[in-house]
Amino acid sequence: MAADPYVTLGVARDASPEDIKKAYKKLARANHPDLHPGQPEREAKFKAVSAANALLSDAARRARFDAGEIDADGQERAPPPPRYREYADSDAGARYGGTPDFDDLFADMFEQRARASAAPRRGMDQSYRLTIPFPAAIQGSSETLTLPGGRTLNVKIPPGVEPGQVLKLRGQGDVGRNNGPAGDALIELDIAPHPLFRRDGADIRYELPVSLAEAVLGAAIRIPTPSGPLKVTLPAASDSGQQIRLRGKGVPAHGGQPAGDLLLTLRVVLGTPDPALVEFLRDHAETGASPRQGGEWEA
Amino acid sequence: MITIDLLCARFTPLAPEDVRRWVADGLLRPEEGEVFGEIDVERVRLIIDLRDTLDLGEDALPVVLGLLDQVYALRRQLRALTRED
Structure with a gap:
């Protein structure tokens, strides 16, 4: 059954014929x-509106509908x-x-379309992400990126790249149309964190554990760096927390930027003290000065 | 295919002069003489709707019909295009 014709037309029950019209x-x-x-929804609406109008615009039938004689x-x-x-x-x-000139309009349109589709067009750029090891980001390297299609790209990583940096491989994107040039491959770099090294701008930092003997007496020790192992001389009477700066051993010079430094923070590790040391310290404790001196330490 | 008399009988308050005027003005383009096909009948229904229901007035009719003709021509072309592709 059709909806209430008054609702359909949006008029009151006592609307005048003029209002209905x-x-x-x-x-x-x-x-x-x-x-x-x-737009079929408008078509349905139009049919309902027409039917409602046919009923309500006829005074006799409207009266019968109002009296409930017809639905x-x-x-x-x-x-x-x-x-x-x-x-x-x-x-x-x-x-x-x-x-008639309407046809010309279409002729023009199609001609333009045909011309546009025959013109050389550059291929699309394609974006990829590549996670590289920490040392590769410092020293530079050559990495292989496997594309979704199975194709592989050889990506040359320059030294000193930052996380999020985008490398552009010209012509390695989508192929161009109609002999147009190919697009570029845009490769965003992620750098895997290193268990030891931390990057701080052009510098590299890490904590170097040393024994008590090495700290007190000094020593020549081999340490790892991103560019390979290195021999450093630890001066005698080095203290825990002390920093050693190895100039030029951080991120290598690149793109006009000077090389960064390698910063080692010493940490004295005691391990299990041997009895002789324990014995010595027991005597020493009585004469040794406390490192906690000054107002803040007066508890 | 119907004659102008049958056409006018189908739309009761329609006078043959109206139909002839529309033909003369190019609003209605029967294929031959005064013989009207289904599309012409429906176009007459549209013209009457525009004129009487929508109060368009005879002067505005050619403008509105011209625009509608362009819309439908575009729609036909668009359909032909999508059929090709």
């Missing part, structure tokens, strides 16, 4: 299906729905096809 025209204008081809369908034969668009959309519509 006005409401109908407004809705008909907004929803006429021939003016809005390809909203009211054995009503709604006027046949407009369907010009069905013909106009079909090839038959060519008869009403608009002005």
Whole structure:
């Protein structure tokens, strides 16, 4: 059964015939299906509006509907729905096809389209992510990136790259159309964290554990660096927390930037003290000065 | 295919002069003489809707119909294009 025709037209029960006519025209204008081809919801609305208007614009039938003698369908034969668009959309519509120069417009349009599709066009750029080991980011290296298609790219990593830096491989993106140049491959770098080394701008830092004997007496020890092992001389009477700066052993010079330093922070590791040391310290404790001196330490 | 008399009988308050004027103005383009096909019948229904229901007025009719013709021509072309691809 059809909806309440008063609701459909959006008018009050006691609306005057003029109001009904006005409401109908407004809705008909907004929803006429021939003016809005390809919008079935407007078509349905238009049919409902037309049926409601057919019922309410006829004073006798409106009175019968108000008295409950007929329902909203009211054995009503709604006027046949407009369907010009069905013909106009079909090839038959060519008869009403608009002005002659309209065809030229299309000819132009298609010509442009054809020209555009025949012109050389550069291929698309493609973006990839590549995670490289920490030493590779410092020293530079050559990494292999396997693309989703199975193709592999050889990526030359310059020394001193930063996380998030994008390398551009010219011509390694999508192929161009009609002999246009290929696009680029854009590779964003991730740098895997290192268990020991930490990067601080151009410098590299890490904590160097030393024994008590090495700290007190000094020693020549081999240490790892991103560029390979290195021999350093630990001066006598080195203390825990002391920093050793090895100039030029950080990130190598690159792109006009000078080489960074390698910064070692000493950490004295006691391990299990041997009895002789324990014995010595017991005597020493009585004479040794406390490192906790000054106002803040007076508890 | 129907004659102008049958056409006017189908849309009751329609006078043959109206139809002839529309034909003369190019709003209606029957294929031959005064014999009307289904598309013409539906176009007459549209013209009457525009004129009477939407209060468009005879002067505005050619403008609106011209625009509609362009819309439908575009839609046909678009469909032909998507069929090709």
